[in-house]
Amino acid sequence: MPPLLLTAHDCVGHIHLIVGSNSIANARCVKSIEVGAKPIIVAPPRAEIHYALMDQIEGGHVKWIKKKFEDDDLTNLGRDEVENVVDAVFVTMGGKESLGITTSGKGCKLATRIRREVAALLPQNFGSVVERLGTIRRRIWEEDHRSQTLEDEDDDLPAQKPSFNQLITESDHSVAKTRRIRWLSQICEYWPLRRLASITDSDIDTILQAYSSPSQPSATTQTTTSPLDFSSLDLRVRPVPRIILAGSGPGSPSLLTLATHRAIQTATVILADKLVPSPILDLIPRRTPIHIARKFPGNAEAAQQELLSLGLEALQKGETVLRLKQGDPYIYGRGSEEYTWFKEKGFKPIVLPGITSALSAPMFAGVPCTSRGVSDQVLICTGTGRKGKAPEPPAYGEGKTVVFLMALHRIGELAESLIASTADGEENGGEKRTRDVWPKETPCAVVERASCHDQRVIRSTLEFVVQAVENEGSRPPGLLVLGKACEVLKGRGGARWVVEEGFDGFDGLDDVIGLQVGAGEMREMAAERENVAAT
Numbered sequence: 001m002p003p004l005l006l007t008a009h010d011c012v013g014h015i016h017l018i019v020g021s022n023s024i025a026n027a028r029c030v031k032s033i034e035v036g037a038k039p040i041i042v043a044p045p046r047a048e049i050h051y052a053l054m055d056q057i058e059g060g061h062v063k064w065i066k067k068k069f070e071d072d073d074l075t076n077l078g079r080d081e082v083e084n085v086v087d088a089v090f091v092t093m094g095g096k097e098s099l100g101i102t103t104s105g106k107g108c109k110l111a112t113r114i115r116r117e118v119a120a121l122l123p124q125n126f127g128s129v130v131e132r133l134g135t136i137r138r139r140i141w142e143e144d145h146r147s148q149t150l151e152d153e154d155d156d157l158p159a160q161k162p163s164f165n166q167l168i169t170e171s172d173h174s175v176a177k178t179r180r181i182r183w184l185s186q187i188c189e190y191w192p193l194r195r196l197a198s199i200t201d202s203d204i205d206t207i208l209q210a211y212s213s214p215s216q217p218s219a220t221t222q223t224t225t226s227p228l229d230f231s232s233l234d235l236r237v238r239p240v241p242r243i244i245l246a247g248s249g250p251g252s253p254s255l256l257t258l259a260t261h262r263a264i265q266t267a268t269v270i271l272a273d274k275l276v277p278s279p280i281l282d283l284i285p286r287r288t289p290i291h292i293a294r295k296f297p298g299n300a301e302a303a304q305q306e307l308l309s310l311g312l313e314a315l316q317k318g319e320t321v322l323r324l325k326q327g328d329p330y331i332y333g334r335g336s337e338e339y340t341w342f343k344e345k346g347f348k349p350i351v352l353p354g355i356t357s358a359l360s361a362p363m364f365a366g367v368p369c370t371s372r373g374v375s376d377q378v379l380i381c382t383g384t385g386r387k388g389k390a391p392e393p394p395a396y397g398e399g400k401t402v403v404f405l406m407a408l409h410r411i412g413e414l415a416e417s418l419i420a421s422t423a424d425g426e427e428n429g430g431e432k433r434t435r436d437v438w439p440k441e442t443p444c445a446v447v448e449r450a451s452c453h454d455q456r457v458i459r460s461t462l463e464f465v466v467q468a469v470e471n472e473g474s475r476p477p478g479l480l481v482l483g484k485a486c487e488v489l490k491g492r493g494g495a496r497w498v499v500e501e502g503f504d505g506f507d508g509l510d511d512v513i514g515l516q517v518g519a520g521e522m523r524e525m526a527a528e529r530e531n532v533a534a535t
Contacts, residue, residue, distance in 0.1 A: 020092030247354015383407020448478035
């Protein structure tokens with residue numbers, strides 16, 4: 001069934017035709033009267049009229065036409081001004097639940113947005129909850145309303161009746177007849193929505209048997225407790241195990257996404273890559289177990305499998321597992337492999353993006369990856385292929401900027417493969433293949449620990465970059481940027497290489513947006529959150 005349409009009208013003096021005579025028909029009549037319309041109900045003479053609706057009819061507020069509905073009613077019962085066509089029709093014989101919000105034509109798209117955001121706050125599949133509660137209400141009505149003593153509650157009434165919270169004693173037999181509908185009304189009013197969402201079809205019989213009809217007494221008729229066990233219901237709505245693959249960005253805590261920061265604070269187990277910087281790890285609450293990957297040359301696959309096994313073991317215990325990676329999980333982070341692995345084990349991961357160092361690190365080093373008239377292409381490559389093998393180097397392009405990740409530990413081999421002419425003419429399946437080699441004077445930059453306080457940039461050329469790294473030493477994690485874009489904003493002044501120490505990318509912004517919060521202050525903030533959670 002498609003979603004229902006909600007509209008807003010000036011209804012003063014309009015004729016509203018209501019087909020049916022149940023509690024929903026009563027609610028429609030109440031609303032029609034509130035907005036100045038004249039409600040008319042069409043129902044057979046022997047139809048069972050809702051008691052509140054009968055009061056409206058006897059009071060002259062609602063007109064009852066005692067007959068079955070016919071199509072001609074739509075064009076015969078309306079106002080003279082519109083040739084007797086009724087202004088609105090409400091069929092109250094049942095239908096699909098819907099959530100409607102209107103701003104009466106004053107909010108443009110605001111009503112749609114409010115509805116979308118309100119719906120997002122509801123538990124998943126909440127429509128089935130409405131159906132189940134409707135089943136309970138209908139069965140209570142069928143059993144108890146025959147005596148005409150049932151005190152029903154209308155969904156659309158803004159306030160509860162004075163008797164809503166009235167104490168029902170064992171000796172008060174006249175009120176005891178309504179105990180079940182009162183209990184249903186109260187759980188709809190007071191229970192958390194997630195607890196309501198946990199009610200199952202089998203719970204319906206439990207409720208009805210516990211609060212049995214006065215005309216059908218049972219051993220549990222006089223119970224004064226809830227027919228459902230709260231602890232058992234709450235167990236059903238406890239958070240399910242989840243696995244989150246998240247990128248931590250290039251290094252600075254200020255560059256974390258809000259989603260990843262929240263995941264760090266709420267995860268119950270964290271599995272982190274070895275290269276995730278300590279300022280990020282400092283954000284992890286002290287109560288949260290953390291395992292850092294033990295990856296070193298020759299042990300990468302075993303360490304990766306260890307992380308996967310630890311994650312699966314935690315998920316099977318109902319934990320929320322955060323797989324924390326540097327940069328972005330899908331940029332040389334094996335994110336797709338881990339997504340597939342966990343999904344095949346029955347746990348579909350949530351993936352949170354991170355600011356990739358492939359694009360942010362060059363920016364923090366003063367290297368625009370694209371620049372008009374200089375570079376119109378960006379290529380992201382790895383310096384280490386599967387099982388440690390060197391990948392095929394990219395061909396030279398004058399307007400190309402290439403960013404090599406995981407390459408500094410083999411920068412000598414990489415630089416040689418880029419500029420060596422012997423790479424031409426290699427055979428591939430019996431065919432000769434050639435590629436354009438990179439000129440030795442091509443500018444390049446080594447960027448290490450980007451966005452951290454100890455960031456370092458070495459500016460050089462392909463001819464001297466290996467010697468520069470050997471002389472200056474290594475400060476992982478780092479990457480190599482290659483191309484003319486490396487000298488668009490900053491040059492070397494004719495030197496073989498120059499070294500720039502420190503990071504000043506957020507200078508001047510501290511007082512404006514509070515960036516570069518210190519690790520100590522971050523720990524204090526995390527501790528405060530822990531204390532609040534504990535209380």
